[in-house]
């Protein structure tokens with residue numbers, strides 16, 4: 267049956283591959299991403315998918331290709347299907363949510379380790395860096411965090427999408443991506459000078475400079491909005 | 502050029518000046534050291550379990566990185582980092598199973614090739630006591646300095662092999678080169694109580710107090726150490742004393758900097774060295 271499908275599709279100019287979603291086999295065109303492969307197979311994704319453009323980090327996927335022992339990971343919206351790919355979506359990872367008020371914290375050396383004490387349990391296995399779909403040196407920024415180098419941690423983790431795969435691999439239960447987020451928050455809140463133009467703009471907003479324009483938008487009809495959208499300035 | 506491994510404690514406690522002073526001293530004496538491009542916490546405690554290899558990874562990575570960066574050895578300042586790096590290195594030299602397991606995991610071939618150095622070892626073996634003495638411009642005539650080694654530089658002797666574990670004299674030799682008087686007291690190799698301070702503070706307080714009192718009775722005007730934890734304990738045990746009763750506890754770099762004319766002078770000398778090195782390498786190239 268599958269063979270028939272394969273041949274049939276092939277004749278229409280598509281190369282087909284077999285993929286396994288939660289263990290069940292589907293035959294899909296090899297030009298698809300994993301995410302589109304899911305949809306081609308009939309799944310409707312309402313969790314574990316967001317921007318579809320490799321930015322939001324919602325779609326982390328674990329997979330293995332038959333014949334290879336190595337577990338691989340990728341963003342479902344960015345990784346293409348391969349033949350004999352065994353797939354699992356990680357739509358939600360139950361990470362511990364540490365609550366903090368940025369204004370009550372300090373940009374000093376102990377802050378990261380105080381907020382996330384588990385970072386000092388890092389054993390240096392580097393599983394986090396090996397798994398990162400963004401090729402970030404995760405262990406390196408955790409090392410910066412341990413020794414209080416907030417700005418270096420912020421810099422090293424800048425490309426993080428918060429997909430959370432690092433945390434799924436960590437034997438010390440560190441939430442690397444959340445530590446990284448805090449380092450970037452502390453860095454911009456306390457360690458770099460504030461952006462003046464932002465302050466100016468905020469003041470303008472508070473003083474009502476844009477209220478009229480805003481009201482106009484809020485009261486516009488659907489047609490007006492469509493028209494505005496279609497004729498917007500594109501850089 | 503040495504690779505340099507700062508260690509987490511030394512780096513996180515920048516305001517202590519230990520790192521800045523150490524590097525300034527070395528630069529002024531013409532020793533070059535450059536921080537490794539990447540390093541992680543060594544774990545601060547040498548992993549004793551024979552069948553667990555994870556604890557070796559961070560140290561091996563740093564040791565291997567030193568080789569990769571083509572440095573002439575790995576310098577460290579903190580006694581704990583020194584202890585861990587050195588012992589892991591010894592293990593990697595001699596334990597084939599560790600070589601295999603760690604090597605497979607890290608996908609590197611490391612068999613203990615890198616030499617690990619402590620600051621005081623560099624002063625002894627690369628600078629030499631005579632050159633150190635020559636670099637002293639303001640001898641510390643009135644200082645009587647008690648050197649405190651603590652456990653991590655000494656034991657186990659077979660693996661660390663830095664000084665004579667029973668009667669070490671290296672720090673005393675340095676003190677002498679600075680023109681100060683080394684104080685002899687019986688406890689320079691005893692334990693300060695170490696991590697007991699986290700749970701059984703009374704234990705470490707008693708052990709540390711014994712050391713400080715002994716040094717004081719022997720006439721010390723200050724005690725020096727190269728261990729952040731020893732320094733913490735030796736200070737902590739004197740917490741409730743009046744200020745004038747306290748025996749000052751310093752990193753060993755403090756009297757060296759003083760005898761060599763202060764940080765400003767050191768920095769100037771360091772720059773001069775860097776300049777002449779640059780020029781000679783240019784002319785030889």
Ligand code: FES
Nearest residue numbers: 316317318323343
């Ligand atoms: S859906 Fe946003 S990164 Fe894939």
